[in-house]
Amino acid sequence: MNRSSLSTLAFIAIVALATPSFAASKGPAAGKTVHVGVIADVTGGAGVYGTPQKNAYELANDDLKSGKLDAGGANLSFDVQDAASDGAQVVNILQKFMTDGSTAMVLGPTLSGEAFKAYPIAARASYPVMGTSTTAEGVTAIGPSVFRDSLAESQVIPTTVKRTHDKWHYKTAAVIYGDDNAFTKTDGDIFTRELKSAGVDVVDTETFHQKDTDFQPALTRIESKHPDVIAIGALFPEATKIIQQAGKLGIKAHMIGGNGLNAPDMYSVAGPAAQGTVVGAAWYSGAKYPSNLEFVKAYAAKYGKGPDQFAAQSYAAAQIVAYLVAHGSTTKEEMLTGLRNVRVIQTVLGPIGFDSNRDAKSSPVILSIVKDGFSYFH
Amino acid sequence: MVAQQLLNGLFLGAVYALFAVGYTLVFGVLDILNLAHAAIFTAAAFAAFSLAAAGVPLPLAFLIAAVVGGVLGILLDRVAFAPLRRRNAGTLVPLISSIGVAIIIGAVLRGIYGVDELHFVTGGRDAGTTIHLGPVTFTTVELTIFVAAVVLMLALSWVLRSTTLGRSIRAVAQDRIAATLLGVDLERTIAATFFIASSLGGAAGVLTGLEYNSVTLDMGSPIELKGLAIIILGGMGSVTGAVIGGFIIGAVETLAVAFGLSEWRDAITFGVMFIILVARPSGLFGKRALRQA
Numbered sequence: 001m002n003r004s005s006l007s008t009l010a011f012i013a014i015v016a017l018a019t020p021s022f023a024a025s026k027g028p029a030a031g032k033t034v035h036v037g038v039i040a041d042v043t044g045g046a047g048v049y050g051t052p053q054k055n056a057y058e059l060a061n062d063d064l065k066s067g068k069l070d071a072g073g074a075n076l077s078f079d080v081q082d083a084a085s086d087g088a089q090v091v092n093i094l095q096k097f098m099t100d101g102s103t104a105m106v107l108g109p110t111l112s113g114e115a116f117k118a119y120p121i122a123a124r125a126s127y128p129v130m131g132t133s134t135t136a137e138g139v140t141a142i143g144p145s146v147f148r149d150s151l152a153e154s155q156v157i158p159t160t161v162k163r164t165h166d167k168w169h170y171k172t173a174a175v176i177y178g179d180d181n182a183f184t185k186t187d188g189d190i191f192t193r194e195l196k197s198a199g200v201d202v203v204d205t206e207t208f209h210q211k212d213t214d215f216q217p218a219l220t221r222i223e224s225k226h227p228d229v230i231a232i233g234a235l236f237p238e239a240t241k242i243i244q245q246a247g248k249l250g251i252k253a254h255m256i257g258g259n260g261l262n263a264p265d266m267y268s269v270a271g272p273a274a275q276g277t278v279v280g281a282a283w284y285s286g287a288k289y290p291s292n293l294e295f296v297k298a299y300a301a302k303y304g305k306g307p308d309q310f311a312a313q314s315y316a317a318a319q320i321v322a323y324l325v326a327h328g329s330t331t332k333e334e335m336l337t338g339l340r341n342v343r344v345i346q347t348v349l350g351p352i353g354f355d356s357n358r359d360a361k362s363s364p365v366i367l368s369i370v371k372d373g374f375s376y377f378h
Numbered sequence: 379m380v381a382q383q384l385l386n387g388l389f390l391g392a393v394y395a396l397f398a399v400g401y402t403l404v405f406g407v408l409d410i411l412n413l414a415h416a417a418i419f420t421a422a423a424f425a426a427f428s429l430a431a432a433g434v435p436l437p438l439a440f441l442i443a444a445v446v447g448g449v450l451g452i453l454l455d456r457v458a459f460a461p462l463r464r465r466n467a468g469t470l471v472p473l474i475s476s477i478g479v480a481i482i483i484g485a486v487l488r489g490i491y492g493v494d495e496l497h498f499v500t501g502g503r504d505a506g507t508t509i510h511l512g513p514v515t516f517t518t519v520e521l522t523i524f525v526a527a528v529v530l531m532l533a534l535s536w537v538l539r540s541t542t543l544g545r546s547i548r549a550v551a552q553d554r555i556a557a558t559l560l561g562v563d564l565e566r567t568i569a570a571t572f573f574i575a576s577s578l579g580g581a582a583g584v585l586t587g588l589e590y591n592s593v594t595l596d597m598g599s600p601i602e603l604k605g606l607a608i609i610i611l612g613g614m615g616s617v618t619g620a621v622i623g624g625f626i627i628g629a630v631e632t633l634a635v636a637f638g639l640s641e642w643r644d645a646i647t648f649g650v651m652f653i654i655l656v657a658r659p660s661g662l663f664g665k666r667a668l669r670q671a
Contacts, residue, residue, distance in 0.1 A: 045596050047493030179641055207641040211600050213590040216386045217635035224379040237495055241590055248508055249382075249515055269497060269591075 027072020028328035034076045036321050037097035038314075039108035039118075044085025045210070048236070049133060050110045052311035054080045055303050057107075060318035063298070069318065072326030078318060083109055090114040091121065098127050105129065105335040107317045110310075112136030112182035119146050128336045130320070132313040135259060136182035137190075140358045147339050147358040149320060149349070150313045151282035153186045153258050156364040160280030161194040161231075163366050163377065164256050170228035172201045174253070176218060176242060177233030179207040187233025187258050195231065203227050208238065215242045216249065223251050232257040240270040247273020254278070262309045266369055277369045278377050283312040283349050284365045286374070291319070292348040316347035381513045383636040384629075389520045391628025392527035393589070397582035397601050398608040398620040399531055400575035406615030407551045407571045408463075410472045414454050415579045415605065416598030417480035422447035422580025423587035423597060424487055427496050436498070440526075440584050447580015451572035454479055460565070488595055496593040523585040530581060531621055534574065538617065547571055551615070604647075611651050613661030622662060626650070 038057050041050030057078040063069035064076055081097075083090040090109045097103040098121070105128040109115055115134040122129040123143020131139055131148035140146050164170075173195050177188025188207070195202055203225040206218035219242070222230060230246065230253045232239055239261045246255065247270075255277040262281035267274050285296055285306060295315055299307040307315070321335075323345045329338035339358075344351045353361040368377040397419060404412045426443035430436055458475040508517050538544040546567040549557035558564050586601070587593040608627050612619020627647055634646040654662065 043488060043493065045599075047488075047595070048495065051493050204638075206635065209600075209644070211596060213586070213592065213597075213600075214386070214390055217383055217632040218640055220379055220382045220386060221636055221638065221640075237592070237594065241592065244591070248517060250510070269495075 027074065027326040029071070029325050029330045030073030032074045032330050034071070034074050034325050034330050035103045036076065036078050037093070037103040037106040038078050038080040039083050039090055039093050039097075039106060039110075039114075040080055040314075041085040041110040041114075042080070042082035044083075046085040046110050049310045050082070050085070052308050053108065053110060053132065053314040054082075055299065056307065056311040056314035057318060059295075059299055059302055060315055060322075062302075064322065068294075069322050070326055071322040072328075074325045074330065076322060076325050078107070078321075079103070083114065085110075087114050087117045090118045094118045094121060094129075098122065098125060104330060104332050105321070107132060107314070107321070109134070112139055112186075115139050115146075116142070116182065119143065122146065126336065128332055128339060130317055130339070132317045133310050136186045144358070145336055147354055149317050149347070149352060149360045151259070151360050151362065151364055153183070153190055155359070156280040156282065157187065157190040157258050158194050159364050160256055160258065160278060160366055161191070161198055161200075164229070164254070164278050165198045165200065168229070168254060170200060170254070172203045172225075172227045173229040173231055174204040174206070174222040174225060174227040175202060175231045175233065176206040176208065176215070176222065177231075178210055178212075178235070178238060180209045181235070184210075184233045184235060184238075184260065187260065191231040191233060191256075191258075195229075200229070208234075210235070210238070212238060213241055215245050219246050219249055219251060222253075223249060227253050229254045229256060231255075232261065235260040236263045236266070240266065240274075243270040243274045243277060247271060256280070259309060261369075262367065262374075264306045264308055264373070266374075267372055270369075272371075274369045275371065279367045279369060279374065280364050281309060281367060282360070282362070282364060283309045284367060284374065284376070285312075287350060287365070289346070289348060289350050291346065292350075295348045312348050316349045316352065319347045320345050320352070379513075379636070382515065383632055385514050385516060387629040387632030388625070389516070389524055389589070389628075390632060391625035392524045393582050393586050393624075394601065394604060394608055394628050395621045395624025396527040396530060396578055396585070398605045398612070398624045399534060399617055400578035400582070401605045402609040402612065402615055402617060402620040403534075403547075403571060403575040403578075405609065406617070407547055408459070408472075408568065409615075410459065410469050410476075411606075412454070412459075412476050412575070413473060413602070414458065414476040414480040414483065415576070416602035417483040418447050418450050418454070418576045419579045419583035419586075419601065420593075420595065420598040421450055421483055421487060421583070423583040423593045424491055424496070425580075426584040426587060427491075427498060427593045430498050436588070440581070440588075443584045444577045444581040447583065448573040448577030450483075450580070451576020452569050454576065455568060455572040460568075463568075484595060491595075493595060497591050498588055498593070499591055519588055523589055526581070526585060530578060531617075534578065534617065537574070543567070543570055607648060607651050609661075611654055611661055613663035616661065616663035619661055619663035 040053040042054050057080050081093045097106050112134040119142040126145050128145050135150050135152050175191050178184030261279040324338035329335045344353045355361045366377040367374040401415050422443045425446040426439045429439035458479045459472050462472050546562045550567045608623035612623030630647050630650050634643040
């Protein structure tokens with residue numbers, strides 16, 4: 001190789017390095033318009049979960065325009081529709097997206113219970129859908145066109161139990177979970193199963209309902225059995241109150257929980273009682289993946305507060321879709337094929353793929369609540 | 379454990395009772411179910427949150443928010459009930475109309491405050507200090523809530539029994555036309571009833587928000603159905619019945635959990651209500667108790 005070709009190569013390398021990494025590439029779908037539907041509970045009871053999801057897709061729309069999110073030159077956009085925490089509305093919106101002739105796939109809905117109502121319709125029509133927060137057992141088993149990028153509780157909780165048991169060597173545990181929600185019920189079932197198979201004696205099981213605020217009767221009963229560990233199957237509003245009220249009653253047992261406890265405000269709401277609570281989750285806001293740090297910063301700048309796991313999993317879905325579009329998927333059939341052929345995609349959740357059950361293939365993170373945030377549990 | 383559970387039930391029952399008293403008062407006077415009562419409960423909690431966030435001391439914020447609840451009650455009557463009353467619309471139409479107002483209040487609150495849970499005290503501190511007394515633990519907030527609820531209910535009982543306004547309210551409850559003929563200002567009395575009922579409902583909302591350090595758009599929904607159960611149990615329109623019903627439901631709920639039946643809690647609560655109603659179909663204190671209060 002002579003000097004001039006060497007300098008040409010060097011020039012190309014410098015240009016390649018200097019070119020901002022987010023400059024949109026030209027993929028096979030360049031110039032095509034691709035609509036992706038999103039169903040989220042922006043209002044109603046699940047509004048606290050659906051709103052960060054909507055925010056994440058709006059951020060993704062911004063990033064697609066600016067080129068930070070690369071869809072290979074296609075005009076990809078996410079159309080977020082509010083299901084108002086109403087299962088019937090979820091079904092209506094899904095049917096609207098499926099029949100409008102222009103929506104290539106659907107992301108969401110927010111809750112597992114809603115997915116159980118709506119996904120069978122998509123599955124019967126081989127229409128690609130992907131859940132980002134529908135973590136209950138059995139969601140992807142609905143049909144071969146149902147995917148999810150959120151780690152199921154069944155992927156997170158066994159690791160949580162194993163890691164905490166390895167460290168604390170506890171003998172007894174109590175389980176408290178919400179029995180009227182597919183997600184928290186799954187939590188309760190899996191915690192019980194995993195604790196028992198780890199040889200832990202489950203001395204008490206208490207249930208509650210969504211929107212309950214007073215957990216003192218249940219916690220008083222739990223405390224009378226003196227468990228070493230309390231496993232919590234709850235979403236954020238209930239989890240913070242359980243932890244805070246346990247602290248108030250002077251309960252000293254270690255507390256462990258699943259994805260529902262992975263919210264940035266956990267410590268500031270539940271208080272010092274939350275310190276040391278171990279949370280098995282799909283995402284860590286402090287994880288050092290480049291797109292994650294950028295996402296956390298951009299989200300906080302746009303919305304005035306950091307993203308939670310609901311937002312992160314939604315943004316990851318947007319990244320997955322952008323990847324598929326960049327590689328040529330623009331119709332529902334191509335999306336389905338694309339999803340089936342995914343090997344590994346870099347997302348804010350880390351590298352992610354799908355297993356043979358169309359569930360997310362990535363590792364859970366085990367976190368410990370510390371003052372004003374989370375750290376890795378060691 | 380038993381002492382702690384009884385205390386848990388007592389604190390829970392106090393807020394239930396306070397909420398239900400306002401609920402039943404409107405029914406006793408107007409024979410209508412005000413399904414916007416839970417929305418006012420929520421709105422007052424948000425008002426107290428805003429006041430506290432603006433630096434108003436909590437006791438004062440509580441009182442102002444209760445008054446805000448009362449004023450909302452008067453507005454509710456003017457918008458949802460008074461026009462229908464003038465046209466003799468019966469009891470079902472106002473019921474639907476109150477649901478409409480509840481939805482509007484919810485939408486306005488969502489517009490102003492968003493969907494996130496709000497907290498009176500941040501940084502994870504309890505809103506009060508924790509007191510350990512022998513086998514039981516409680517916070518100063520819980521104690522204040524209990525005392526405030528009891529004081530407010532006693533005050534209501536005194537107003538109904540010993541003041542001119544109370545006599546007017548009871549007269550209207552007894553026979554609206556006769557009361558008007560005897561010189562009772564019907565609209566003024568109804569407005570006063572709504573003010574009292576809604577300020578008590580609002581007070582319950584603020585106290586609930588303070589107790590759990592949590593204000594949410596849907597905080598009224600669990601208590602709405604229970605409130606209805608309580609006033610039916612106590613006897614529709616009976617203030618005494620609502621108080622006792624509130625404590626009964628609070629105790630039954632707590633004891634169901636205390637005996638290890640948490641998954642049956644609501645079924646047991648409503649089962650107990652059913653059994654009492656089979657024995658006494660008009661509730662514990664009969665249907666017309668307010669009129670003799």
